[in-house]
Amino acid sequence: MKTSRYTDAQIIAILRLAEGGVQVAELCREHGISSASFYKWRSKYGGMDASLISQMKAMEDENRRLKRMYADPARFRSACDVGAYLGLTPKRYQSGEVDIGGRISKAGDRLTRKLLFEAATVILYRASPTIALKQSGLRLSARSGSWKARVALARKLAVTFLTMWKTNTMFENRSFAA
Numbered sequence: 001m002k003t004s005r006y007t008d009a010q011i012i013a014i015l016r017l018a019e020g021g022v023q024v025a026e027l028c029r030e031h032g033i034s035s036a037s038f039y040k041w042r043s044k045y046g047g048m049d050a051s052l053i054s055q056m057k058a059m060e061d062e063n064r065r066l067k068r069m070y071a072d073p074a075r076f077r078s079a080c081d082v083g084a085y086l087g088l089t090p091k092r093y094q095s096g097e098v099d100i101g102g103r104i105s106k107a108g109d110r111l112t113r114k115l116l117f118e119a120a121t122v123i124l125y126r127a128s129p130t131i132a133l134k135q136s137g138l139r140l141s142a143r144s145g146s147w148k149a150r151v152a153l154a155r156k157l158a159v160t161f162l163t164m165w166k167t168n169t170m171f172e173n174r175s176f177a178a
Helices: 008-019 024-031 035-045 050-070 081-085 110-126 132-144 146-167
Strands: 090-095 098-104
Touching: 008 024, 008 035, 008 050, 024 035, 081 146, 110 132, 110 146, 132 146
Parallel strands: none
Antiparallel strands: 090 098
16 A cells, blocks of 8 residues: 555644645645645545544554455355464374374464454353353363363354355354253
8 A cells, every 4th residue: 555655643734724724725735735635635534633543544454454364255165264264273283193282373363363252251151041152162161161162162153254254144043942
């Protein structure tokens, strides 16, 4: 992406001069910008201060990065691949006869992994008891511990979301009798 030669503070200062009554043509000539650039800035940044502009640009960059990362669901041959892509699978150390499983690999996008983990925690501890995901998570929690259950549920959520995205379907809860 092309970077601007003007900082956020400079753009705000130019817009404030125009609000103060200076002619747009004069501002454009003085600062070496086209009138199209000025009006584009005014429509995009009008009424903001420099800190809001920098926050907005950071959010645009994050959004662009996430779109690049998740733009094509066909990039995963199998739905199970998304768990490894997001770092929700255990690390493995294998050498000869040694096979040691470790903690999660934490590869992939940190924010997505965090949000999936939070969603798994909410499902496990705050959701209705009739949700099938909660029932399987509670069984795993009793068997292997709370932390492993939340990671497994986060991985299951990622697989479910990818499948829903690929098939363009809504979530269907297989409920149990309460």
